[in-house]
Amino acid sequence: DAGITQSPRHKVTETGTPVTLRCHQTENHRYMYWYRQDPGHGLRLIHYSYGVKDTDKGEVSDGYSVSRSKTEDFLLTLESATSSQTSVYFCAIGTGVGYTFGSGTRLTVV
Amino acid sequence: GQQLNQSPQSMFIQEGEDVSMNCTSSSIFNTWLWYKQDPGEGPVLLIALYKAGELTSNGRLTAQFGITRKDSFLNISASIPSDVGIYFCAGANYGGSQGNLIFGKGTKLSVKP
Numbered sequence: 703d704a705g706i707t708q709s710p711r712h713k714v715t716e717t718g719t720p721v722t723l724r725c726h727q728t729e730n731h732r733y734m735y736w737y738r739q740d741p742g743h744g745l746r747l748i749h750y751s752y753g754v755k756d757t758d759k760g761e762v763s764d765g766y767s768v769s770r771s772k773t774e775d776f777l778l779t780l781e782s783a784t785s786s787q788t789s790v791y792f793c794a795i796g797t798g799v800g801y802t803f804g805s806g807t808r809l810t811v812v
Numbered sequence: 813g814q815q816l817n818q819s820p821q822s823m824f825i826q827e828g829e830d831v832s833m834n835c836t837s838s839s840i841f842n843t844w845l846w847y848k849q850d851p852g853e854g855p856v857l858l859i860a861l862y863k864a865g866e867l868t869s870n871g872r873l874t875a876q877f878g879i880t881r882k883d884s885f886l887n888i889s890a891s892i893p894s895d896v897g898i899y900f901c902a903g904a905n906y907g908g909s910q911g912n913l914i915f916g917k918g919t920k921l922s923v924k925p
Contacts, residue, residue, distance in 0.1 A: 735912075739900075742917070743898050743917065744900065744915055744916065744917035744918050745855070745915045745918075747901065747912070750912065751848050791859070792854050792855075794854075799845075799857070800843075800845045800847075800857050800860060800902065800904070800913060801857075801913060802857070803854030803855050804854050805852075805853055806852075806853070806854050
């Protein structure tokens with residue numbers, strides 16, 4: 703078990719509110735990723751990090767920001783949630799052989 | 813950006829049947845990976861392939877790294893109900909440090925008992 707946890711597991715929020723999802727790892731891996739998964743689209747990369755305070759955009763980064771102030775934590779923030787951001791969000795860590803994924807956060811924006 | 817074409821998108825099979833799925837790319841990769849996602853969970857790594865032509869097995873699963881380095885195949889023999897889930901291929905080019913994976917859109921497998 704690579705020791706990656708996501709919180710919360712489920713969240714319902716209202717349109718226009720800010721939302722922060724947390725990813726925590728216990729194994730000191732340098733690379734961390736945020737994906738969203740939607741039917742018909744597979745896994746789409748939102749943002750990733752290659753070290754503390756080093757982050758970069760993925761293919762669907764609009765409306766999202768990230769922060770990594772400590773190696774173990776990678777936060778994803780929706781500044782002003784919209785219904786199109788209803789999705790399942792997965793965090794992953796790069797372990798040298800592919801990624802290890804968290805169990806996901808199901809976010810519903812109403 | 814780079815894209816992987818994974819097929820089929822979905823499969824409905826009878827328990828005991830063999831399953832084949834594949835992934836193709838317009839770019840070459842030096843690593844191919846196959847993941848399985850159980851309902852309500854994150855994807856889990858099944859098999860990693862590092863060399864063109866390589867054939868690797870994990871129980872009833874066998875995956876191959878295509879000779880052209882632009883494709884990969886996954887076979888499941890004698891399927892059972894717990895094989896249900898979404899299977900993802902992923903390609904990467906590792907050059908001494910972590911490379912970003914490119915994922916296919918997944919093959920959703922349903923197994924009838």
